Amino acid sequence: MSHTHLSREREQLKMLVLEMMSKTTESVRHSLEAFSEMDTDKAQDVIDADNDINELEVSVDEKCLRLLALEGPVAGDLRFILGCMRVSVDLERIGDEAANIAQDTVVLSLKPGLDFYQRLTVMGYKALDMLKLAGRAFSRENTDEAVQVCKMDNEVDELNSKMIKHVIGYMADHTPAIERAVRCINVARRIERIGDLATNIAENTVFISQGVNIKHYCRFDNR
Amino acid sequence: MSKNIKLRTENLNFYYSGFHALHGISMDMVEKEVTALIGPSGCGKSTYLRCINRMNDLIPGTRVEGRLLLDDSDIYSSGVDVVDLRKRVGMVFQKPNPFPKTIFENVAYGLRVNGIKDRDFVARRVEEGLKMSALWEEVKDRLHSSALGLSGGQQQRLCIARALAVEPDVLLMDEPASALDPVATQKIEELIFELKKKFTIVIVTHNMQQAARVSDVTAFFYMGELIEIDATDKMFTRPKEKQTEEYITGRFG
Numbered sequence: 001m002s003h004t005h006l007s008r009e010r011e012q013l014k015m016l017v018l019e020m021m022s023k024t025t026e027s028v029r030h031s032l033e034a035f036s037e038m039d040t041d042k043a044q045d046v047i048d049a050d051n052d053i054n055e056l057e058v059s060v061d062e063k064c065l066r067l068l069a070l071e072g073p074v075a076g077d078l079r080f081i082l083g084c085m086r087v088s089v090d091l092e093r094i095g096d097e098a099a100n101i102a103q104d105t106v107v108l109s110l111k112p113g114l115d116f117y118q119r120l121t122v123m124g125y126k127a128l129d130m131l132k133l134a135g136r137a138f139s140r141e142n143t144d145e146a147v148q149v150c151k152m153d154n155e156v157d158e159l160n161s162k163m164i165k166h167v168i169g170y171m172a173d174h175t176p177a178i179e180r181a182v183r184c185i186n187v188a189r190r191i192e193r194i195g196d197l198a199t200n201i202a203e204n205t206v207f208i209s210q211g212v213n214i215k216h217y218c219r220f221d222n223r
Numbered sequence: 224m225s226k227n228i229k230l231r232t233e234n235l236n237f238y239y240s241g242f243h244a245l246h247g248i249s250m251d252m253v254e255k256e257v258t259a260l261i262g263p264s265g266c267g268k269s270t271y272l273r274c275i276n277r278m279n280d281l282i283p284g285t286r287v288e289g290r291l292l293l294d295d296s297d298i299y300s301s302g303v304d305v306v307d308l309r310k311r312v313g314m315v316f317q318k319p320n321p322f323p324k325t326i327f328e329n330v331a332y333g334l335r336v337n338g339i340k341d342r343d344f345v346a347r348r349v350e351e352g353l354k355m356s357a358l359w360e361e362v363k364d365r366l367h368s369s370a371l372g373l374s375g376g377q378q379q380r381l382c383i384a385r386a387l388a389v390e391p392d393v394l395l396m397d398e399p400a401s402a403l404d405p406v407a408t409q410k411i412e413e414l415i416f417e418l419k420k421k422f423t424i425v426i427v428t429h430n431m432q433q434a435a436r437v438s439d440v441t442a443f444f445y446m447g448e449l450i451e452i453d454a455t456d457k458m459f460t461r462p463k464e465k466q467t468e469e470y471i472t473g474r475f476g
Contacts, residue, residue, distance in 0.1 A: 004473050072432050074459040075468050211461025 006071045010080055013063050014139075017084050017091075020056040021135040023049065024091045027098035028131055028194060032124040034102055035187065036117065038109040046102035053095035060088035076208075083208035087138060090197040090204075094131065097190040097197075104183045104190075114180055116166060123159040124191045130156065130198040137202055141209045149202035150214070156195035163188045229254040229393065229423040230275065235289035237270055237279065244270045246447045247289070252440070257415060257424040259438035259455065261431065263475065266444040268427050272395050275425060276312035277305050293393070310337065313386030317398040319378035321370035321385075326353075326362050329370045329381055333389035352388035355421075356380040357414050376407025383414065387422075394418065396426040400433065412437050431471055435459045443467045 027046050034042035064085045067073060073081055101124075130152045137145035164185055171181045206214050230252040237245035245267045252258045260268035273279045274291060277298060290297045298308055310333070321329050328335075330349040339345060349366070353359040358380040362373070370381055379399060386394060396415075400408040415424060415437045428434050434441055435455060442452040443466070451464045462468045469475045 006472070007474065074431065074435065074471050075462055077472050078460060 006067070006073060006077055009063075009067055009071065010077060013060070013067065013081070013084055016056065016060050016063060017087055018135075018139055020053060020060065020088060020091045021138065023053050023056065024094045024098070025128070025131055025135060027053065027095055028124075028128050031098040031101040031105070032121060032128060035105045035108075035124065036121040038105065038113065040106050040109050043102035043105040043109075047099050050095050050099040053092060057088050057092040060084060076211075079208050079211055083204040086204045087201050090200045094194050094197045097194050101187055101190050104187050108180055108183055111180055114170070114177055114184065116163070116170065116184065119159075119163060119166075120184060120187055120191070123156060123163060123188065124194075126152070126156050126159065127191045127195040127198065130195050131201075134198040134201040134205070138205045138208075141205060143206050143209050146202035146205040146209075147214075150199050153195050153199045156192055160188050160192035226256075227254040228252070229294065230425075231290075231292040231295075232271075233290040233292070235271070235274065235287070235291055237267075237274060237288075238286040239270075239282065240284040244447050245274070248449050250442060250449060250452050252423060252425060254423050255419055255421070256439040257419050257426060257437055258440045258442060259434035260425065260427045260442050260444060261429075261434050261470070262444035262450075263470065264429075265446075267447040268442075268444045269397055270447075271444065272397055272425060272427050275393065275395055276309050276314055278309075278314065280305065310389045311391050312393040312395060313389065313391035314395040315379070315382050315386055315397070315399045318402050319375055319382050321373070321378050321381050323369070323371060325367045326370045326373070326381060327366040330384045330388045332385060337389065348388045348390075349384075352384035353381075355387050355418065356384035357410065357417070358384055374407070376403050376410055379403060379407070379411060380414065383411075383418075387418075391422065393423045393425065396424065398427055398429060401429065408433070431459075443470060445470070 027049050030042055031046045033039065034046060064081050067081050071077070130149050133145055133152070134149045136142070137149060167181050167185050167188070171178050174181070203215050206212055228251045232248050232250050235245055235248040236243065248271060260272060262268045270279065274287065275298075279285050279287070287299055291299055293308075293311065297303075322332060324332070327349055330352045331345050334345050334348055350359065353362060358377060361377060370378065373381060383394075383399075400411045403411065412433065415426070418424060426434075426438065438455045440452060441455045441458040443450045443458070443464070445466055451458065451462060451467045453463070458467065459471060462471065
């Protein structure tokens with residue numbers, strides 16, 4: 001296969017998305033560390049870093065728009081560009097969720113901790129594992145790893161349901177902690193959302209690699 | 224709803240003297256659909272196109288094996304009237320080739336050689352042909368001027384009108400817009416969208432985007448073989464064959 005101008009542009013686009021992936025993954029990791037340690041400095045760093053991720057999304061958008069307009073991509077090239085546009089939107093939202101967790105952390109840090117913070121952190125690291133695997137699958141265009149991410153999402157969804165049920169029960173008995181508990185429900189939802197967005201990235205990896213749309217039912221069969 | 228097969232090719236082999244140019248081509252073309260033939264130069268797509276109205280018969284030393292069915296009748300069986308076949312299967316070439324005659328006489332040419340003398344009938348067909356080829360409004364006031372005074376894009380639409388005047392079933396187009404500017408090209412492409420309501424169209428093109436825009440089905444040829452044929456949207460989003468992917472994404476060779 002000979003190298004064309006488009007194939008070089010495609011590599012540059014991939015590097016841009018991978019840079020965004022790396023920054024977003026770091027943001028999620030730091031937001032979870034900030035939450036578990038109630039470290040407000042780290043939380044503030046996550047909030048500040050969100051701007052870099054937003055700027056990268058704009059760069060990916062511009063690059064994709066230019067390639068679509070000028071190169072007339074088809075087949076694998078077209079799927080790759082469309083896939084990158086979708087992945088960058090998901091990454092930007094993950095960055096927002098990390099920043100939201102960091103903002104909740106800043107508020108929660110002002111009051112004593114609650115006993116389920118640890119469980120929330122565990123759930124957060126499961127979502128982070130999904131995101132890391134989704135990033136690796138995208139980087140290698142590896143369908144097996146991508147499908148693995150989709151399967152992991154059920155676990156995070158289940159943890160989220162249990163967590164919300166537990167926190168609601170806790171609120172009934174601990175009314176002074178209601179504000180903190182509500183924030184924890186928010187954090188749980190944000191983590192669950194990060195899992196969903198990582199799943200979207202994995203689904204897009206399958207689309208890029210195989211041209212198959214597995215959205216919404218998370219299975220891969222090469223039709 | 225099942226689709227009506229207009230052209231069926233069964234194990235078609237074609238030889239230029241000792242050169243085996245087409246290898247066992249088998250494919251169907253559906254009535255009132257546009258099929259684009261793509262592939263690198265020398266892949267056999269134009270040879271195949273010219274098999275459909277037996278234009279290759281004019282080249283000495285050529286030989287055909289296999290069957291090519293138009294409405295279930297083999298166009299290569301003995302007794303087929305080639306002139307009648309070419310009336311049913313019109314052709315438009317890469318370079319516009321109007322005759323050095325008036326616009327009217329160019330379109331009327333096919334009717335005249337078929338012995339039609341009814342003046343009203345001929346005039347009606349000329350008007351219909353020019354309307355179908357979206358040229359009528361531009362030339363209706365100068366039908367008796369020389370066709371050579373038309374622009375390249377108009378000349379090509381005139382050639383399409385000439386092919387349509389004899390009411391063919393199938394229209395073959397061999398790179399019909401490759402010698403035209405973008406505006407004239409767009410007109411030809413728009414015309415193809417209109418014409419496919421009435422005709423089955425087969426187009427050879429080197430312009431991938433044109434194939435993607437105008438055709439319902441795309442067939443990829445390489446070294447005399449049909450590598451892949453599928454719905455155009457599928458061919459240009461997820462082709463099955465690696466060779467097709469490499470060709471349409473410009474990574475061939």
